[in-house]
Amino acid sequence: MFRKLLVPAVLVGLLWLVAACAQQPATQVVERVVTQVVEQTVPVEVTRVVEQPVEVTKVVEVPVSRGVVTVLGVWGGDELANFQEAVFPFTEETGIGMAFEGTRDLAAVLTTRVEAGNPPDLAILPNPGQLYELASQGELVPLDEFIDIEAMREQYGDSWIELGSYDGRLYGVFYKVAIKSLVWYNPKAFEANGYQVPTTWDELIALSDQIVADGGTPWCIGLESGSASGWPGTDWIEDIMLRTAGPQVYDQWVRHEIPWTDDAVRNAWELFGQIARNEEYVWGGTTGVLSTNFGDSPAPMFDDPPGCYLHRQASFITGFFPEGLTAGEEYDFFTFPPIDEMYGTPALIAGDVIVMFNDTPEARQLVEYLASSTPQEIWAANGGFISANKDVSLDVYPDELTRKMAQAIVEAEVARFDGSDLMPAAVGAGAFWRSVLDYVGGADLDTVLEEIEAAAADAYQ
């Protein structure tokens, strides 16, 4: 009797146990909750910031005496370890400590903290979109008050200074940057099949056809990235836009001065679709493209025989490659080839930008230190880091490949920032991402573009 009752009782107990445990691994759920915070806090922002500016400055004075600079950023894992190592000489020299707070939901946490008048001293934003937003609200301290802008121009070049500026004032210093216009390939597989690195779009398509004819699959594309799914596709479209319509039209597009239904935009989507919607071109077909995580997607390139031969992704993708591969031998990259000769090969770039909320002497010192070449060289030597600072010696990079990427960024004639990061979040981190998924999933291009245009009409006001 008792035993028979025991079995269901234990099972019910297990159910409860699992229900309790289920909360644990669900970081995604927590992230979703946090995302809602943003949506709820945004409307509040407008009214309350005006009400209590005095109290915000009161709070500011507290950290002055602490001798510790609080920094909020998205970094974790070895990125965080490297950053701490880079700041260590500063602490040794000045006695000023750094307390780093890491969260991948930076936008939500930062918005809440700023709104409540409790921002960190410094924040490291993953893109300048939020910089413009915060600067326009008067939350940020202009860095040109204490940094020599001319020296900065010499070190960083005009385009990075411009990206970190709002309304003529410098608010952000780019610390860790990435180049996105890269196509990764496996040199060994290329050699075994006699493939050549393409130098034009036509050669790229010809190579893709060749690979299909040889019974292979040319491209690995993965669009899944949790709640940010679709972003790898936006990078494709941006890169193509730069090469087919040129930087001026690209800027107009980012600022929504031309509609999404414009022929230039349409053309870029179609060229993207030519590859991503071609079942023979992509590993796993369009279903594979939609369901593969962006970080896992390049892995088949290193199988034997290779599942695919080409992968267009930013410089940071090397962190996701399987362990034990040698840079330059088992993986290498070529620049995303030019499409219209007139526009050459512009570089699509991205980067983390340092901004300042509390104007304390300690925070000033730390910003000045971080903008200099020393801390950037420390991280660069450890790998996984590219600096936008021209004073950072190319010799510090651990391998030839990173050096090539760093050179490409510093020397790029035309460079444009990842457009989706500059657009209002409702478009750049919303409609654009979703529409890429719809389009690859087989939706009609006109409908897709009209949908983004409708979202953009609201977002840009």
Place this chain on the structure above:
Amino acid sequence: MSNVARAVKPSKAGQVNMWVRAARRWAARFPLHAIIITISLLWMTPTVGLLVSSFRPRDAVRSTGWWTVFVNPFDFTQYTLENYVAVLTAQGMGRAFLNSLIIAVPSTLLPLALAALAAYAFAWMEFPGRQTLFAIVVGLLVVPLQMTLIPILRLYNQLGLSGTFLGIWLAHTGYGLPFAVYLLRNFFGALPRELFESAFLDGASWFTAFTRLALPLSVPALASLAIFQFLWVWNDLLVALIYLGGTERVAPLTVRLSTLVNSLGQNWELLTAAAFVSMALPLALFFSLQRYFVRGILAGSVKG
């Protein structure tokens, strides 16, 4: 002799009878059991998958599904402890564990104590506006805590409570109270009235009746509430991140574990092991209080 035989015979027949009855009952209950087992297996699948993944090396996790280990479950070369080693040896993990305890223990005891007092008053003490007040407390259950983040953080800044343990204790107490009061009031309310009346006749004060009668009789409800509240606080990431911040001095385990992952999600395989590391203490707590927990599920529903 014959006495013995007579004594054995009917008992044997009785035993066979019992088996038959047992078998019949088993057959009758079989569909129910099958359903329960199927549902619990389904329910457990994600957790089992997570557990298996936590013992698999990085490249295997990325290239194949966790179920592929069952092709050769006893091939131990496909398992590794490196995820657990990486999580447990990560810098500041001990401090984070301690912080989690510092946060969770007072954040469990404080609402428990306050809720017991409040629930007792709502259940047994006559005062004007009692029902209205109780309705308001229950109504607070539906207020999403995200709505309160900014106003409370602003208040904390003025009071100097942001970034302090006291601040987060109060926050968790506030978030936990409505449910705690609601659950305990129903439990207290179901205690027999005669018990209290005879206590008062014997000269007990309201407070004596609370400490000597209400509390000892409500141990299952209190224990299950303690587990609920402890789990909620232990697993919390959002409240800690907002009110405490993520600096190493104060960050709890959840915040520290989330920073094991790089900004774009590299090293996410560590989170599989991290999940089980952070589960360890709540599991131990659950099993040690399980006796009360299972009884306490019925708390407030039927009280005979």
